[in-house]
Amino acid sequence: xxxxxxxxxxxxxxxxxxxxxxxxxxxxxxxxxxxxxxxxxxxxxxxxxxxxxxxxxxxxxxxxxxxxxxxxxxxxxxxxxxxxxxxxxxxxxxxxxxxxxxxxxxxxxxxxxxxxxxxxxxxxxxxxxxxxxxxxxxxxxxxxxxxxxxxxxxxxxxxxxxxxxxxxxxxxxxxxxxxxxxxxxxxxxxxxxxxxxxxxxxxxxxxxxxxxxxxxxxxxxxxxxxxxxxxxxxxxxxxxxxxxxxxxxxxxxxxxxxxxxxxxxxxxxxxxxxxxxxxxxxxxxxxxxxxxxxxxxxxxxxxxxxxxxxxxxxxxxxxxxx
Amino acid sequence: xxxxxxxxxxxxxxxxxxxxxxxxxxxxxxxxxxxxxxxxxxxxxxxxxxxxxxxxxxxxxxxxxxxxxxxxxxxxxxxxxxxxxxxxxxxxxxxxxxxxxxxxxxxxxxxxxxxxxxxxxxxxxxxxxxxxxxxxxxxxxxxxxxxxxxxxxxxxxxxxxxxxxxxxxxxxxxxxxxxxxxxxxxxxxxxxxxxxxxxxxxxxxxxxxxxxxxxxxxxxxxxxxxxxxxxxxxxxxxxxxxxxxxxxxxxxxxxxxxxxxxxxxxxxxxxxxxxxxxxxxxxxxxxxxxxxxxxxxxxxxxxxxxxxxxxxxxxxxxxxxxxxxxxxxxxxxxxxxxxxxxxxxxxxxxxxxxxxxxxxxxxxxxxxxxxx
Numbered sequence: 001x002x003x004x005x006x007x008x009x010x011x012x013x014x015x016x017x018x019x020x021x022x023x024x025x026x027x028x029x030x031x032x033x034x035x036x037x038x039x040x041x042x043x044x045x046x047x048x049x050x051x052x053x054x055x056x057x058x059x060x061x062x063x064x065x066x067x068x069x070x071x072x073x074x075x076x077x078x079x080x081x082x083x084x085x086x087x088x089x090x091x092x093x094x095x096x097x098x099x100x101x102x103x104x105x106x107x108x109x110x111x112x113x114x115x116x117x118x119x120x121x122x123x124x125x126x127x128x129x130x131x132x133x134x135x136x137x138x139x140x141x142x143x144x145x146x147x148x149x150x151x152x153x154x155x156x157x158x159x160x161x162x163x164x165x166x167x168x169x170x171x172x173x174x175x176x177x178x179x180x181x182x183x184x185x186x187x188x189x190x191x192x193x194x195x196x197x198x199x200x201x202x203x204x205x206x207x208x209x210x211x212x213x214x215x216x217x218x219x220x221x222x223x224x225x226x227x228x229x230x231x232x233x234x235x236x237x238x239x240x241x242x243x244x245x246x247x248x249x250x251x252x253x254x255x256x257x258x259x260x261x262x263x264x265x266x267x268x269x270x271x272x273x274x275x276x277x278x279x280x281x282x283x284x285x286x287x288x289x290x291x292x293x294x295x296x297x298x299x300x301x302x303x304x305x306x307x308x309x310x311x312x313x314x315x316x317x318x319x320x321x322x
Numbered sequence: 323x324x325x326x327x328x329x330x331x332x333x334x335x336x337x338x339x340x341x342x343x344x345x346x347x348x349x350x351x352x353x354x355x356x357x358x359x360x361x362x363x364x365x366x367x368x369x370x371x372x373x374x375x376x377x378x379x380x381x382x383x384x385x386x387x388x389x390x391x392x393x394x395x396x397x398x399x400x401x402x403x404x405x406x407x408x409x410x411x412x413x414x415x416x417x418x419x420x421x422x423x424x425x426x427x428x429x430x431x432x433x434x435x436x437x438x439x440x441x442x443x444x445x446x447x448x449x450x451x452x453x454x455x456x457x458x459x460x461x462x463x464x465x466x467x468x469x470x471x472x473x474x475x476x477x478x479x480x481x482x483x484x485x486x487x488x489x490x491x492x493x494x495x496x497x498x499x500x501x502x503x504x505x506x507x508x509x510x511x512x513x514x515x516x517x518x519x520x521x522x523x524x525x526x527x528x529x530x531x532x533x534x535x536x537x538x539x540x541x542x543x544x545x546x547x548x549x550x551x552x553x554x555x556x557x558x559x560x561x562x563x564x565x566x567x568x569x570x571x572x573x574x575x576x577x578x579x580x581x582x583x584x585x586x587x588x589x590x591x592x593x594x595x596x597x598x599x600x601x602x603x604x605x606x607x608x609x610x611x612x613x614x615x616x617x618x619x620x621x622x623x624x625x626x627x628x629x630x631x632x633x634x635x636x637x638x639x640x641x642x643x644x645x646x647x648x649x650x651x652x653x654x655x656x657x658x659x660x661x662x663x664x665x666x667x668x669x670x671x672x673x674x675x676x677x678x679x680x681x682x683x684x685x686x687x688x689x690x691x692x693x694x
Contacts, residue, residue: 096631100669
């Protein structure tokens with residue numbers, strides 16, 4: 001129950017949520033809500049894992065995982081952007097389709113034992129900073145460091161670059177962006193795809209780095225949905241998403257760790273192994289998401305910021321939004 | 323909707339161009355789209371099955387035989403359809419008002435828990451006759467499902483919180499809650515199930531009447547199916563024939579118009595969520611009292627999620643829900659014997675995609691023209 005060990009492991013688990021949440025932030029910033037994160041993530045997880053099982057190359061696995069997530073997201077893009085289908089329903093179908101397809105493709109994979117995983121590494125100087133070093137920079141998977149770079153990069157891209165300006169314009173006022181010659185459909189396709197690629201990467205982060213192996217739909221176990229909730233909590237900001245991901249990662253990890261010791265604060269541990277109280281611990285992350293979404297919504301209402309104005313509304317040139 | 327919008331172009335650099343023109347009226351074949359969607363989905367799934375090395379023709383023949391091949395399996399199919407009808411109605415009612423209650427699964431679980439509590443706590447003394455126990459279980463099931471539906475409804479109505487996330491998260495919480503009880507206080511001999519309910523708490527089955535009509539022997543169809551059909555009638559009446567249903571449809575079609583007309587939208591959001599949760603709760607009651615006769619871990623293979631597709635396939639029409647439920651019941655029933663096990667879920671996802679994609683052809687006419 002060393003808090004530094006828990007936090008360090010939490011960073012790993014949080015990275016899974018981080019990739020998925022930042023991908024979803026990109027998609028939603030362009031005005032497309034994609035509730036298929038869970039499905040894309042599971043597809044990424046199975047595609048990456050099976051690639052590594054058959055080729056032994058984890059890097060190839062990461063690429064295939066991202067492509068699998070991206071391919072699914074394009075389905076959502078076509079249906080919602082060109083066909084103007086309701087985004088909520090399309091996203092739900094994507095989750096169902098992705099989950100089903102992943103289970104079909106993953107048949108027999110659970111028996112595949114040890115595979116080669118992505119390397120872990122420590123950062124020489126940063127590692128020796130007290131507290132922060134052992135939590136963030138010691139023996140973490142290489143994908144964790146990718147996550148560290150992604151957060152500021154995503155923020156800079158969205159808020160400080162010209163393409164980012166176009167992205168925000170399309171999400172806030174597609175008609176105005178269209179008048180200025182910005183391709184609304186093109187941008188939406190691009191960022192839904194980015195969302196899919198990152199969700200696939202999140203899946204690969206599970207099976208190839210943080211919690212290796214294939215366990216059917218328990219591999220993601222609702223993490224895609226937690227990522228969707230995190231986006232609301234983060235109010236569409238990559239930095240807040242990082243904070244949320246770390247928080248959830250740490251909680252997720254402490255739930256496992258608290259079940260190990262015999263005593264807790266001098267008392268017999270009530271959560272020891274399969275004690276029935278552990279089921280209440282399992283509820284914790286999901287209850288936290290609800291709490292976080294409630295807080296996020298209240299704050300968004302109070303500050304009148306947050307959700308992109310055109311989120312969830314199909315864009316049809318020459319027509320008013322539905 | 324403006325009357326003559328400019329045709330939209332899909333930019334493809336080919337010797338012809340594809341245009342979508344908005345239709346002024348829906349085509350005559352519009353009501354057939356659910357059927358077309360299912361056919362397309364089955365074809366697509368067959369391709370995927372063949373691709374992963376399965377035999378699609380054999381699989382589909384197997385589904386048909388396993389679901390409708392004899393009186394016995396038809397009865398089994400209707401048993402499977404029962405929770406789907408009730409949860410499908412729950413979704414259809416909420417969706418019709420534009421409320422995304424995707425937590426019917428959790429409401430079902432909690433309804434099952436409430437109904438079980440009547441027998442296992444017990445809330446009624448041992449040996450109470452059926453005509454008191456069963457209604458008490460229905461009431462408890464409805465109430466617990468409704469309470470679970472109230473939470474996302476209230477948060478959405480009062481605080482503007484996204485009901486999709488909340489209802490879904492509550493599903494995971496409900497699953498852990500049921501696990502706590504079946505692994506802990508209600509566990510029978512350490513197994514992940516409660517003791518069997520006394521027979522007074524069993525919904526009557528067709529096979530109960532086998533002494534009078536020998537042909538009914540072995541048929542498992544139970545009273546829950548009647549509850550489901552009655553519920554379908556009630557929801558149809560609410561939506562189509564009652565003042566409240568008119569308000570629900572008005573809010574669903576145009577929340578703004580409803581607001582101008584002085585409709586109290588928050589109150590209706592909460593009410594619809596409560597009734598929707600209650601219906602899903604009844605599905606849970608019907609499962610524990612009609613099928614498993616106890617509460618156990620993972621007794622629902624995700625009826626509440628399939629219900630989302632069923633409601634959509636039925637275009638939110640209560641009687642359509644009954645038909646779609648029977649179809650999907652067949653798929654689930656037969657799917658258990660098909661390998662790989664993810665096939666039914668995959669087909670469900672494809673059906674839903676085919677369905678929402680087909681809507682574009684209802685609203686638009688496709689024109690292919692030569693260019694240059």
